[in-house]
Amino acid sequence: MSEIIGFVGMSHSPFVTMLPPSSPSGPGGAFLGDAARVAAAVADLSPDAIVVIGPDHFHANFYDVMPPFVLGVEAAEGFGDFGSASGPLPVASSLAWSIHEGLAAADFDISLSYALTVDHGIVQSYKMVSHEDGNEGGIPLVPLIVNTAAPPLPSMERCVALGRALGEAIRGSDFDGRVLVVASGGLSHWLPPNDPRDVAVAGEKREALIHGRRDPRAFAAAREPRVRAMGGDPTARVNADWDSWFLGQLAVGDLDSVTALGHERLEEHAGSGGHEIRCWLAGHAAVGEPLVWSSYEPVPEWITGMAIGTTFEVV
Template identity: 45%
Template sequence: MADVVGMVAQSHSPLRWAAPPVGAADPGAHFVRAVDRSREIVAGLGCDVVVLFGPDHFRFAFYDLMPPFCIGAERVDGVGDYGTPSGPLPTAPDLALHLHRHVSADGFDPALSLTMAVDHGISQTYAALFPALDVPLIPIMLNTSAPPLPSPRRSREFGRAVGRALRAAPGDARVLVVGSGGLSHWPPRLDAFDADLPAEEREFLLTGRSSVADREAGRQEKVKAMGRASGRVNAEWDQRVVELIRTGGVDQLAGLSENEIDQAAGNGGQEIRTWIAAAAAFTEATGQPISSCRIDADYEPVPGWITGMGTVTAVATPDAVARVTGGL
């Protein structure tokens, strides 16, 4: 069985590397130091594979076919947006295919991609934790951008199914489970059902795969302009989410409705589904509540990055696997 050794839930932002802090007191510097601590903790775990739940922002999945969940199982390429990794990333095809087969037998029907492109929603957090880009990655995309979205409760149950699949995996790979997304932010909506969406923009959401590269510079400039104007952030809500993940309150988060999240944290706040799924996968795989783990958690609101930036790192205790299996 795979040995799930830790869990990280971490915010990403398109401006995290495009507009980095220079001084120790600059906006974002506190979060960067927290990520540095997380990376050091993860480095000590000796991870063989990272299973990363993250979103896509219309660079891979479009409304011509929009799955709620998709597992990348063979070739994974970074898009390279906002200074994130570009080109092939290391993968773990055998374990990825096992996860897909097991989760499918467990009542879910995730899409399978043998050639997945990942943007900053996945690659930024992966690179922040593994800057050498040398740990095999299994990306699991959750649709958090394009309604209809899987519910937070369904995302929790999917995470649990992935956790059971990891527990049943052959071999003894040391696995880190990661959720990349959120927290509160209000980016431009990408919704094909929006009656006010210009026809050209709607066509991109439906069939824009071939024009991603041509539109990239314009998309990034719009987001950078939002950062310069300082984006909207709900720090109180963000801190509550961090606290619920830290204390094992995933069920409370899973009970939120899409509208409740949208009202409190914006359409970008829907990305907390990735945190919910990762936390559920970790607990299901290890049998260990996150609240009983060694934890490092922190938060900083960064309006200039248009996002509330949080991070939670949990390390499983050595006897977690023994408790799940009833002893080895």
């Protein structure tokens, strides 16, 4: 049977790779320094597999078919968006199938993929936590995509329930090893709308959100310059007070106060990008332990509140 050895929640941003700090004291420098400390702590824990919960940013999933949850069970490949890692990633397939069976037994009809494409929403945190630079080899992962970008979204309560079922599935797995659970996303950030029902989403953008699977590379090439233009603004909106409150709730194990916000109030406080905390809620619920260490840096230049939280000590 598997042993869950801890949880790491970690923010991601495309600007981690596109706008790295020029010095340790520059925007994002504190976050990257603390991420390196977490990677060292993870190395000491010696995980045999990492379950990574994160979103997709319209690189694999589109509105032709938009599943709330997707589990990779055999092969995974990094898309390589915004300078993130591209190419094949090692997958802990036996653990993935055990997780699928456990979630099915818990009444989660989760989508699965034998060939899953993952973007920076999965790859960035996986690489930073595992301290792996290459693709082949390294600590095998089980990628679990939670839809946080394409309304309608799974409720926060449903994500917590998924997390609890995930934890039970990992613990009951035939996989004989030590498993780390990583959640990638958030915290507060404000993004342009992605809902085809929104009048602001029209023309080529709307067509790409629905039919982007026909040529995801072309869609990404057209979209990336617009995303890049959002970076580097020191006045970009980040809600550091709310981010600190959220980390505090996870430190005392109070997920109910977060889920009680509901969709609209969460977006009011944390922006449309703040919906990525669903990944943190699922991962935290899977492990079932409070955060004992956290790090936070608001980085408006990266349009995101950059946080890390762990259920184990980091030195």
